[in-house]
Each structure stands twice: as C-alpha cells, then as structure tokens.
Amino acid sequence: MRIVIVGNGITGVTAARHVRKAADHSITIISGETDFHFARTALMYIYMGDLRYEDTKPYADEFWARNGLELVLGHAVRVDTAARCVVLASGERVSYDRLLLATGSVPNRFGWEGEYAEGVQGLYSLQDLERMEASTTDVTSAVVVGGGLIGVEMAEMLATRGIDVTFVVREQRYMEYLLAPDESSLVESAIRAHGVTLELGAELKRIEVDEAGRACATHLTDGRRIEGSFVGLAVGVRPRIDLAKASGIESGLGILVDDHFRTSTENVFAAGDCAEFRKPFPGRKPVEQLWYTGRSQGRQVAAGLLGSPQAYEPPLFFNSAKFFDLEYQTYGIVPAAVSEGQQEQFWTDGERSIRIVYRSADQVVLGVNAFGIRLRQNVWSHWLRNGATLDRVLAGFDQCLFDPEFTLRMEVAA
Amino acid sequence: MERLDPTLALASGPSKSTSRSAQVMAGLALLLGVVYLFGLHPFNQPPVLVAAVGLLLSAAVIADRPSGDPLSGSRLGKSLIFGGLAFGVLALAGLWRVIPDWILLTVSTGAVCAGTVVLARARYGHGSGGIRNHGVFTTPMLSRGGVAWIAAIVLTGFYVLLYWFPQSLEGIIRTIDPISYTLRGVPSDQWFMYGTFYSLAVLVMGVRALYRYRHDRYQRWRTVSVILAQGFLAYLLPHILAAFNEPEFYFSYFWPLKPEYLWPGDFGSGWIWNHPGRLGRFMVIWGAVISFVGVPVLTYYFGKRWYCSWVCGCGCLAETAGDPYRHLADSSVRSWQIERWMIHGVLVLVTFGTAILWINSAMEGGLLGSFSGGFARVYGFVFGSVFAGVIGVGFYPLMGARVWCRFGCPQAAILGLIQRFYSRFRITTNGGQCISCGNCTTYCEMGIDVRWYAQRGQNIVRASCVGCGMCASVCPRGVLKLENSSLEGRLNGPVLITSDEVDVLEEDWAASVSWK
Ligand SMILES: Cc1cc2nc3c(=O)[nH]c(=O)nc-3n(C[C@H](O)[C@H](O)[C@H](O)COP(=O)(O)OP(=O)(O)OC[C@H]3O[C@@H](n4cnc5c(N)ncnc54)[C@H](O)[C@@H]3O)c2cc1C
Ligand code: SF4
Ligand code: SF4
Numbered sequence: 001m002r003i004v005i006v007g008n009g010i011t012g013v014t015a016a017r018h019v020r021k022a023a024d025h026s027i028t029i030i031s032g033e034t035d036f037h038f039a040r041t042a043l044m045y046i047y048m049g050d051l052r053y054e055d056t057k058p059y060a061d062e063f064w065a066r067n068g069l070e071l072v073l074g075h076a077v078r079v080d081t082a083a084r085c086v087v088l089a090s091g092e093r094v095s096y097d098r099l100l101l102a103t104g105s106v107p108n109r110f111g112w113e114g115e116y117a118e119g120v121q122g123l124y125s126l127q128d129l130e131r132m133e134a135s136t137t138d139v140t141s142a143v144v145v146g147g148g149l150i151g152v153e154m155a156e157m158l159a160t161r162g163i164d165v166t167f168v169v170r171e172q173r174y175m176e177y178l179l180a181p182d183e184s185s186l187v188e189s190a191i192r193a194h195g196v197t198l199e200l201g202a203e204l205k206r207i208e209v210d211e212a213g214r215a216c217a218t219h220l221t222d223g224r225r226i227e228g229s230f231v232g233l234a235v236g237v238r239p240r241i242d243l244a245k246a247s248g249i250e251s252g253l254g255i256l257v258d259d260h261f262r263t264s265t266e267n268v269f270a271a272g273d274c275a276e277f278r279k280p281f282p283g284r285k286p287v288e289q290l291w292y293t294g295r296s297q298g299r300q301v302a303a304g305l306l307g308s309p310q311a312y313e314p315p316l317f318f319n320s321a322k323f324f325d326l327e328y329q330t331y332g333i334v335p336a337a338v339s340e341g342q343q344e345q346f347w348t349d350g351e352r353s354i355r356i357v358y359r360s361a362d363q364v365v366l367g368v369n370a371f372g373i374r375l376r377q378n379v380w381s382h383w384l385r386n387g388a389t390l391d392r393v394l395a396g397f398d399q400c401l402f403d404p405e406f407t408l409r410m411e412v413a414a
Numbered sequence: 415m416e417r418l419d420p421t422l423a424l425a426s427g428p429s430k431s432t433s434r435s436a437q438v439m440a441g442l443a444l445l446l447g448v449v450y451l452f453g454l455h456p457f458n459q460p461p462v463l464v465a466a467v468g469l470l471l472s473a474a475v476i477a478d479r480p481s482g483d484p485l486s487g488s489r490l491g492k493s494l495i496f497g498g499l500a501f502g503v504l505a506l507a508g509l510w511r512v513i514p515d516w517i518l519l520t521v522s523t524g525a526v527c528a529g530t531v532v533l534a535r536a537r538y539g540h541g542s543g544g545i546r547n548h549g550v551f552t553t554p555m556l557s558r559g560g561v562a563w564i565a566a567i568v569l570t571g572f573y574v575l576l577y578w579f580p581q582s583l584e585g586i587i588r589t590i591d592p593i594s595y596t597l598r599g600v601p602s603d604q605w606f607m608y609g610t611f612y613s614l615a616v617l618v619m620g621v622r623a624l625y626r627y628r629h630d631r632y633q634r635w636r637t638v639s640v641i642l643a644q645g646f647l648a649y650l651l652p653h654i655l656a657a658f659n660e661p662e663f664y665f666s667y668f669w670p671l672k673p674e675y676l677w678p679g680d681f682g683s684g685w686i687w688n689h690p691g692r693l694g695r696f697m698v699i700w701g702a703v704i705s706f707v708g709v710p711v712l713t714y715y716f717g718k719r720w721y722c723s724w725v726c727g728c729g730c731l732a733e734t735a736g737d738p739y740r741h742l743a744d745s746s747v748r749s750w751q752i753e754r755w756m757i758h759g760v761l762v763l764v765t766f767g768t769a770i771l772w773i774n775s776a777m778e779g780g781l782l783g784s785f786s787g788g789f790a791r792v793y794g795f796v797f798g799s800v801f802a803g804v805i806g807v808g809f810y811p812l813m814g815a816r817v818w819c820r821f822g823c824p825q826a827a828i829l830g831l832i833q834r835f836y837s838r839f840r841i842t843t844n845g846g847q848c849i850s851c852g853n854c855t856t857y858c859e860m861g862i863d864v865r866w867y868a869q870r871g872q873n874i875v876r877a878s879c880v881g882c883g884m885c886a887s888v889c890p891r892g893v894l895k896l897e898n899s900s901l902e903g904r905l906n907g908p909v910l911i912t913s914d915e916v917d918v919l920e921e922d923w924a925a926s927v928s929w930k
Contacts, residue, residue: 010850042851049552051856058850058869060746160548193541291849320847322890325544325629329847329892351542374892377845402844402895404886406631 001025003305004086004094006076006243007102010291011272013037014298015100019305020067027068028094030086032075033125036061041291043129044153048160053126079247081265098305101244101255101263101270102298105237105289107150114207119215120231123154132157135230139163142230143218145204147174149321151234155196156324158230166197166226168204168218178336179369182346186353186371190326199226207231239274239287252276254287260309261301269309271301281314283333290319316381317367331380332367333357342366345390347412354412356390363389373410374402390414443470443564469500488536494529498522519589527618534622543629545888547741547857555811556738562811570808577799580604597650598657606653612731613649617641619734626737632883632896636724637733644730660691666725668701668709670764671825675701677768677790678775710832716898717839718829719881726825728802728818732859733882736815740884743814743861750861753820753878760797761827767793797822816859820878830877839881840904841874843867844893854885854894868893875905 003019005012008031016027029037042056064071074088085095107122109115119135121128136142140163144155147169155167171177173184174191191198199220208217208225218226239254250256250264254276261269272294273287280286288297296315303310320329334357338344344357352372358365364387368380379400383393393400394414401409502522505515538546555561575582580603587607594602602610620641627633647666656662663686669675674682675698683701686694712720722729767789806818819826833839841864848871854864860878864885867874874885874894886894 039850039852041849042853045851045853048547049549050547051852052551055852055856056850058852058865292846295846318847320849320891325542327890327892374844374895377847381845402842402892404630404632404883405896406635408631 001307002095002097003027003100004096004098005029005100005102006086007031007100007104007272007274008034008037008071009040009102009104009272009294010037011104011294011298011301012100012102014295015102015271015302015305016069017067018299018302020069022302022306024068025306026070028070028072028096030072030074030076030088030094032073032089033127035071035073036064038126040124043123043126044157047129047133047157076243077246079243079249079265079268081247081249081268084267097267098307099268100301100305101249101268101274102272102294103240103243103255103270103274105273106240107233108236108238109233110235112204112206114209114215115233117207117209117215118213119229120207120233122233122235122237123150124237132230132232136161136163139228139230141166141228142232143168143226143228144232144234145218146232146234146236147171148234148236150237151232152191152321152323154232154234155191156194158232159194159196163230164197164228165195166199166218166228167191168199168202168220168226170201170203172201174198174200176336180336180344180346180355182348183353183355183369183371186348186351187323187326187328190324194324237273237289239276239289241274244270244274259311261297261304261312262309269301269304271297284314284317288314292318316384318377318380326372327370327374329370329373329375330367331375331377332365332384334367334369345414347410349410352410354410356393358390363391365390365393374404376400376402443467469503488532491529491531491533491536494525494532496529498525498527498529501525515585516589516592519586523614527614530618531621534625538622538625538628543627545890546626547853547888550738550741556741558742558812565811566809569810570804573799573804573808576604576608577803583607598653609649609653612727613645615735616644616730617734619737620730623734623737627887630883630887633887636883639724640730640733643725644727647725648727648730655691655693658691660693661686661689661697663693663697664727665700666727668825669705669768670761670828671726671823672701673764673768673793673824674790676705677771679771709828713829713832713839714837715839717837717881717896718826718833718879719839719896721829722819722826722880723882728806728823729880731807732815732819736810736859739810739814740857740859741814742812743816743820743859745855745858745861745863747863750863753861756821757823757827757830757878760822761824764793764797764824797824814859814861816861816880819880820860826878826880833879834875834877836901838898838901838904840897840899841867841879841885842895842897842899843871843873844891844895846871847891847893849891851890853888853890857884857888859884864894873904 001023003025005016005028008029012029012031016029019025019027036057037059038053038056039058042051045051046053046056072088072094074090074092076086077089078087079085079099080087080093083095084097084099085093086099087093105124107124107128109122114120119139121131121135123129123132136158142158142163143166144151144158145168147167151167151169155165158165173181174187175184179187188198188200202224203221205219205221207215208219210216214229215231216227216229218228218231220226239251241251241255244251244255244263248265249268249270255263255270255274256278257263257270257275258278259281261271261275263270273289275297276287293314297312300310300312316332318329318331320327322328334355335342338357341360342357343360344355346355347353353370354373355369356365357367365383367384368375376399382388383400391414394412397412398409499522502519505518505522551557553559555565580587583604587602587604590602590607590610593610594600594606620637623637624634627637643666648664652662652664664672667675672682675686676683678684683698687698688694709721723733771789801822802818806822809817848865848868850865850869852865854868855862855866858864859882860876860880862874862876862879862885864874868889881896883896886896
C-alpha cells in the first residue's frame with residue numbers, strides 16, 4: 001500500500017504520523033516549500049531573531065527516516081488520477097494507492113493597483129519570509145494592511161526592527177467581528193503601546209510604485225497617502241487549490257470534501273487549510289484555517305488513508321493568539337455581541353479581561369474569551385462539554401486558571 | 415496564483431551580521447594578542463599593548479549589535495560599560511600609577527555595573543514588559559559569533575589565572591582589601607576577590623533580569639531569591655562567621671556538591687567539627703541533615719527548583735549572568751544521553767569516594783594510606799575547579815550557563831533522581847494549545863526538548879529540569895505551567911482531556927529514546 005501526501009504542514013505530517021502508528025504502509029510526503037516540516041506559526045520568531053529556522057522544526061531531522069517516512073522536496077503540478085500518480089515539476093512521477101492533499105493556503109490579493117510591485121507581499125511560506133527579510137533591510141517605514149492574526153504579527157515583526165509601522169485596518173474597531181468593544185480596546189492599546197500607528201476604519205485603495213518598480217506609498221480610500229516602501233498584505237488566506245484544479249478534482253473556495261475528507265475523486269482525500277466541507281458542521285465555517293484544526297483533521301483523515309474512513313466531528317472550538325505582549329485564548333462559542341437567548345459577563349482590570357457567554361434560559365456557559373489570562377484547557381473543555389452553569393464556573397474559577405505561579409488573580413465574581 | 419519558487423534558498427535563520435566595526439576591532443585585538451604572545455613587543459611597552467587589546471575587545475563587544483534593532487538600547491549605558499572596561503584595562507596596564515588601585519577599580523567596576531543597569535532599563539524597562547528575545551540569534555555575542563569566542567577565551571583565561579596563577583591577579587586581589595578588612599579583618603585573597611565579583615555579577619545581572627522579566631512574578635521572586643541567596647548565604651554570612659572565628663561555612667551548599675562537608679578528617683568535616691568556634695558541630699550536623707533529610711523532603715514538595723534555580727550559587731550565576739545564553743544549550747537526544755551518563759557517573763564517583771574515605775578513616779588510614787588526601791585533592795581539582803569553573807562558567811558564551819549543572823553536578827543528579835521518580839513537581843501542558851513554535855525548547859537552559867512533550871499534550875517530568883520557568887515564560891500560547899500537585903497523573907497527560915484536543919503517539923517517543 002503506497003500512501004502519498006502532498007504538503008508537509010501540520011495536517012500532512014499529523015496524518016502521516018497516525019498512519020505510521022497504525023500500519024507499515026509506504027508513506028511519502030511531498031513538499032515544494034521545505035525539506036522538513038516546520039512550524040509556520042513560528043515564522044515571526046525567525047524574522048525577529050528569537051529563533052532560527054532549525055529551531056522551528058518540531059522533529060529532529062532523523063525522525064523521518066527512523067519512522068520510515070519518505071520526504072520528497074518538489075512541486076506537484078498535477079495528479080494523474082487515472083494512472084494514480086502525482087506528477088512533479090521535475091517530471092518525476094510518484095504513484096499512490098491513496099493520496100492526501102494537504103496543500104494549505106495562499107495569501108489573498110484583491111486586484112489592487114500595485115499589489116505585485118516589489119516590496120509588496122503577504123506572509124505565509126518560508127519563501128515569503130525570505131522575501132520579507134530581503135526587502136525590509138533598508139526600510140524605515142512600512143504599511144501593514146489587514147487586521148487579522150497574520151497582520152498583527154507582521155506589524156510586530158516590523159516594529160521590532162525599528163521600522164515605523166502604519167497598521168491599516170478596515171474595521172471601525174479592532175476585530176469587531178470577533179471581539180466585544182472592551183476587548184478590542186485592550187488589543188488596540190497593546191498594539192499602540194508598541195509604537196505602531198493603528199489606523200482603524202481605513203481601507204486600501206492602491207499602492208504607489210516608484211520608477212524602479214518598488215512600492216513607495218499606500219493610498220487609502222479616504223484619500224490619505226501613507227509613506228512606506230514595504231507593504232504587508234495580510235488580508236486573509238484562501239485554500240490552495242491549484243493542484244486540485246489542474247487535476248480535475250472538484251473545488252469551490254477550497255478542495256471540496258465530505259465529512260470523511262473524501263474528494264470527488266476516489267482514493268484522493270483532502271484536509272486542513274485547503275479543504276472545504278461540502279456540508280459545514282453546525283456553527284462552524286466550511287473552511288477552517290488553523291494549526292489546531294489542521295492537526296485534528298490530519299489525525300482523522302489518517303483513518304481514510306488506512307482504508308476505513310471515519311466521519312469527522314470537529315472538536316470543541318478553541319484558539320489562541322498573541323497581540324504583541326497580550327495573550328488571547330478562546331474556548332467554545334463567543335460571538336462579538338451576544339444574540340437572542342444569550343447573555344454575557346465581562347471582567348477587566350484594565351490590562352486583562354475575561355468574557356463568558358452563557359444561555360439566558362439555563363445559565364449554561366457557551367464559551368469564554370480571555371486576554372492576558374491563561375486558562376486551563378481541560379477544565380474549560382470539561383465545563384463546556386458537560387453544560388456547566390455560570391455559577392458552577394465562577395465558584396470553581398480558580399481551577400481553570402493556568403497563569404504562572406505567583407500571578408496576582410483578577411477578581412472574577414458574580 | 416502564487417508561484418512556488420523552488421530556486422529560493424531555504425532559510426537557515428537571518429544572516430549573522432556582526433557589525434563591520436566589531437569585526438575589525440576584534441580582529442585587531444586578536445592580532446595584537448598574537449604579536450604579544452610571540453614576544454614581539456612592537457611598542458616595547460607591554461602594558462600599552464594589554465590596554466590596547468582590552469580596549470579593542472571591549473569596543474568590539476559593545477559595537478556588536480545589528481543596527482536598527484530597537485533593543486540596542488541606551489547610548490549612556492553602553493558608554494558607561496565601554497568607558498568602565500576601558501578605564502579598568504588602562505588602570506591594569508598601569509597608566510595611572512599615582513591614584514590608588516582600589517579607587518581605579520571602584521570607578522571602573524562601578525561604571526560597568528551602572529552601565530549594565532542603565533542598559534537593561536533602556537531595553538526592558540518601558541511599557542508593560544514582555545518577552546524580549548528579539549535579535550538573540552542575530553547578535554554574534556549571543557549566538558556564538560566571533561566575539562562570543564573571544565569572550566569565552568577571556569573568561570576561561572580568567573579562571574586559569576585564578577586557579578593556577580593567582581599571583582598574576584595580585585593587583586586586583588589587593589584592590590579588594592578595603593572590603594575584605596571591613597568584612598572580616600584580614601587581607602583579601604584570590605577566593606575572596608572571586609566571591610566578591612561573583613556576587614556582584616549576580617546582583618547586577620540580577621537587576622537586569624528583574625527588568626527583563628518584570629511582567630512575570632515567578633521570575634521576579636526567583637530572581638530576588640538568587641540575588642539574596644548568593645549575596646547573603648554564599649558571600650556575607652560565611653565571611654562574617656569567619657570574622658567571628660567560626661568556620662567559613664556555606665549554608666547553601668552541602669554534600670555532595672561540597673563533598674568535603676561530609677568527608678572525614680582534615681579534608682572537611684573534621685576540620686569544621688573541631689574548629690574552635692562554637693558552631694562547628696552544628697554546621698556538620700546541619701550539613702548532614704540537609705543532605706539526607708532536607709533534600710528529599712524539599713524536592714518531594716517543590717522539585718529540584720527549590721535549590722537549583724532559587725538558592726544554589728551556580729544556579730544564581732546561571733540565572734543572572736548566564737541569562738543571555740540560555741538558548742545555547744544543545745537539545746538533541748544525543749546530548750541528553752551524554753548528560754545522563756556523565757552526571758550519574760560523577761554521582762557514583764563522589765559517593766564511592768566518600769565511602770572509601772570514611773572506611774579509610776575508620777581503619778585509621780589502613781586502606782588508602784596517604785592516597786586518601788590525593789583523592790580529595792584530585793576530585794576537588796577536576797570537578798571543583800576545571801569543570802565547575804573553567805568549563806562551567808568560561809564556556810557561558812558558547813554552551814550556555816548550565817554546562818556544569820547538566821553534565822557535572824552530583825547534587826543535581828540526586829535532586830534529579832528524586833524529581834523524576836518521587837516529586838509533586840511537574841510542568842503541566844495545557845491540552846492541545848501548543849503550536850510547536852519551538853520557543854520553549856530553544857530557551858530551555860537545560861537543553862530539554864520541551865516542545866516534544868508539549869505538542870503531544872504530555873506533562874514534562876524530567877530529571878534535569880531546574881524549574882527556572884523560562885519555558886513557560888517564553889511560550890506565546892500559555893501552554894506550560896510549573897506546578898506542585900499530587901503525584902497522581904503527573905506522568906500522563908491531563909485526565910479530563912479527550913483525544914480530540916490532543917493526540918499522543920507513543921511509539922515514536924519510545925523509538926527515539928533507548929533508555930526509559
Ligand atoms: C504567519 C502565520 C502565523 C500563524 N499562526 C497561527 C497560530 O498562531 N495559530 C493557529 O492556529 N494557526 C496559525 N496559522 C495558521 C496555520 O499555520 C495553518 O492553519 C496551518 O499551517 C495549516 O496547515 P496545513 O498543513 O493544512 O497547510 P500548510 O502548513 O500550508 O502546508 C501545506 C504545504 O504544502 C505545500 N504545497 C502546497 N501545494 C503544493 C504542491 N502542489 N506541491 C508540493 N507542495 C505543495 C506548501 O508549500 C506547504 O508547505 C498561522 C499562519 C501563518 C502564515
Ligand atoms: S524545562 Fe522549563 S523550567 Fe525546566 S529547565 Fe527547561 S526552561 Fe527551565
Ligand atoms: S509549548 Fe509553547 S513555546 Fe513550546 S512549542 Fe508549544 S507553543 Fe511553542
């Protein structure tokens with residue numbers, strides 16, 4: 001049995017590890033990006049000099065051979081679904097019995113004038129990072145467009161190099177689609193405290209390019225012009241479907257899969273960032289582009305690769321991020337504003353905050369947002385799964401804290 | 415569509431851009447040093463040459479930060495450090511014969527200390543604080559660049575002089591006399607001089623650590639503890655005791671780190687026991703009680719950290735002066751294997767040695783004859799001097815600050831065995847929150863591959879963990895927490911976790927470690 005995986009990101013690698021755990025099939029992982037799996041989430045630390053590329057590799061280089069995982073550095077241009085093989089740019093053909101497409105994402109671009117000029121880029125791959133390194137060496141001011149998680153990382157990266165950063169965000173307040181107003185303002189002050197100019201309610205119109213073909217300024221729709229010879233475009237990512245498209249595998253926004261991760265083509269599966277569920281799970285998006293979801297989908301798709309596909313049930317939603325020095329964790333369902341039948345409680349001491357959303361009818365908690373406070377995942381999972389009420393949660397709140405010893409507690413009480 | 419460009423070279427981290435001026439200065443200094451070694455005194459003036467080498471080296475170290483890095487900090491701080499070093503070097507070279515040495519030394523040391531604090535304040539003192547490891551791998555002084563090698567050579571050289579050629583340090587030793595007389599009424603010797611500078615380094619770099627980690631209360635308390643432990647228990651108290659005609663006893667060290675405290679006869683305990691002061695017997699008994707009761711009990715409750723990163727003098731220096739070098743510890747499985755062999759080897763050696771010495775002493779020298787003194791001396795020399803000092807501290811800029819603690823310390827071996835097999839301490843992993851970024855593994859000064867455990871949702875229970883808490887501090891996702899809790903469940907992942915949030919693969923772990 002030959003199993004081939006395109007993409008050595010967290011999804012592909014997790015799938016490979018779980019297949020290996022269960023069977024001694026031949027497993028080949030193809031990637032056009034790096035020779036070994038690395039943590040994309042750590043790209044910013046390489047740029048800031050906190051880590052080297054080597055340090056972002058979750059497994060030692062010997063790990064792969066020792067576990068019989070064959071690695072191929074090459075770009076897959078097409079899947080020959082009839083002959084069951086993957087065709088690489090080099091012309092090499094890798095044949096499979098079962099194939100997993102875990103091709104990840106690509107940064108969005110929206111057809112702005114100047115978006116392909118030198119000094120304009122998104123940040124997704126290691127190559128993007130190298131490009132960013134090369135094109136920011138002599139930069140004194142830069143613009144980052146897009147207030148998502150990658151945008152704020154780009155702003156931090158540039159700021160640590162002493163570059164003047166203008167952070168252009170379309171929303172009227174930071175992440176208004178996700179956060180409550182008080183939470184937005186916590187993040188906004190965290191960003192501003194680091195000398196970044198945060199422009200809210202601002203939208204990109206075009207990028208001005210100098211004679212040499214390099215970006216020199218950014219124009220906003222309100223007519224303002226912001227100097228900056230580097231423009232970070234962090235306006236979201238979309239599934240990478242070029243390979244599927246070239247191979248006649250059905251795709252929409254992403255590569256279309258059922259809840260068993262099966263694509264339209266037999267023996268070809270897709271999972272992780274690149275996959276779009278034909279029928280989204282209740283309360284979830286059809287495409288989930290997270291490290292955590294990639295890991296849990298990778299684990300689940302392994303069953304399919306082993307020949308007995310199992311229906312996926314997304315685990316309890318959780319995520320975490322860091323806005324400069326401000327840590328953020330979320331578990332369960334926490335809408336920006338509560339809807340009918342929901343209520344919320346919010347506590348803050350000006351630097352940290354907790355927001356708990358619960359059902360009005362029976363006080364059962366639905367989710368929590370925490371800023372500057374570390375929460376214990378297993379306790380929250382337990383509470384959310386077992387329908388704990390707000391009173392129960394507040395009574396046992398100490399149990400869910402995961403802050404370092406000696407941290408002063410923030411008062412959280414009904 | 416994005417085009418994947420396989421022709422782009424894979425990044426191996428940002429280029430190490432030693433500033434050109436630093437390279438030139440370090441190069442010149444090296445050249446002058448070589449010239450001096452070969453006895454070709456070009457200026458016919460050795461002191462001038464020594465001064466020139468020192469000046470160039472220190473200038474190189476100071477100049478060595480990539481430009482554009484906001485952490486480069488205050489000009490005042492740098493000038494003070496550089497000026498202080500320069501002044502000290504010139505003074506050593508004998509340029510100001512008329513001014514008393516102790517004034518020169520006070521001025522130069524004071525300037526360096528003040529500069530360090532000013533710089534730390536400028537770098538870490540603003541805003542609300544947070545982890546600032548930016549530029550660590552692009553700063554040659556911190557990432558085994560040329561200047562780091564030079565610093566290691568200078569440091570190692572200092573230890574060589576201290577242990578084998580103390581007379582060459584006579585000048586510095588004499589300048590400490592005023593402190594020595596004040597504290598204990600006798601002139602300074604090389605060890606008093608060493609202890610003074612050691613404690614000063616812990617204090618000043620401790621203040622730096624307090625600025626650097628001020629957002630983290632665990633780190634703050636721990637840093638205060640190491641400053642006080644070194645300053646009081648390992649410096650002031652022993653000398654004050656000596657001034658009162660008691661044995662110069664270090665309450666923060668005991669067998670087997672200070673094996674002589676339990677060795678018979680004149681090598682240690684006998685001398686303390688029979689000391690004319692009134693506390694000698696108390697000290698010997700105290701040492702034995704700490705070794706055999708205090709260590710197991712405290713380690714059961716708090717893990718090895720109560721000692722290694724809160725009290726021990728080696729830890730005090732590592733956690734302060736060694737803080738900039740945490741990331742240099744090698745985290746490969748190979749070095750873990752070497753570490754286990756070496757540290758337990760030393761433990762066996764010192765235990766065996768202690769037993770033999772006692773048997774010999776019970777037989778009134780019948781077993782070893784005059785050789786027993788030889789064993790005590792050789793052990794003290796190899797482990798006390800060469801390993802702990804020369805390699806342990808001299809190699810800070812190359813191998814991190816815990817080389818001795820990891821590979822050579824018998825005390826760490828005992829504490830580690832207890833911590834591994836019978837202690838309430840562990841580092842808890844927060845479910846499936848790990849993003850495998852590698853900050854924890856990189857900044858673990860003991861070279862523990864923390865990420866290996868974290869990314870599979872497993873608690874970290876390792877003999878070598880000193881509980882410095884740095885993995886938890888640097889983790890950007892709040893995945894790690896140092897805890898003392900019940901023995902149950904410490905070796906497994908958290909019980910409530912369902913396999914959705916975390917996946918565990920036992921096989922590859924077993925495959926990578928032959929020892930279990
Ligand atoms: C800067 C940054 C920070 C992030 N931080 C977080 C975070 O903190 N938390 C979080 O949950 N998520 C984070 N994410 C998102 C997370 O990294 C992704 O969701 C995750 O990496 C997706 O994993 P994957 O395996 O599905 O795809 P990828 O990691 O994208 O892996 C796909 C691989 O396949 C390769 N590939 C694609 N097509 C081909 C082809 N035709 N031939 C050969 N190889 C191909 C790609 O080059 C790539 O190497 C971050 C993303 C970025 C860019
Ligand atoms: S595992 Fe963490 S607490 Fe233990 S020594 Fe390493 S960094 Fe310090
Ligand atoms: S535990 Fe934290 S620091 Fe370590 S790899 Fe995971 S996310 Fe990174």
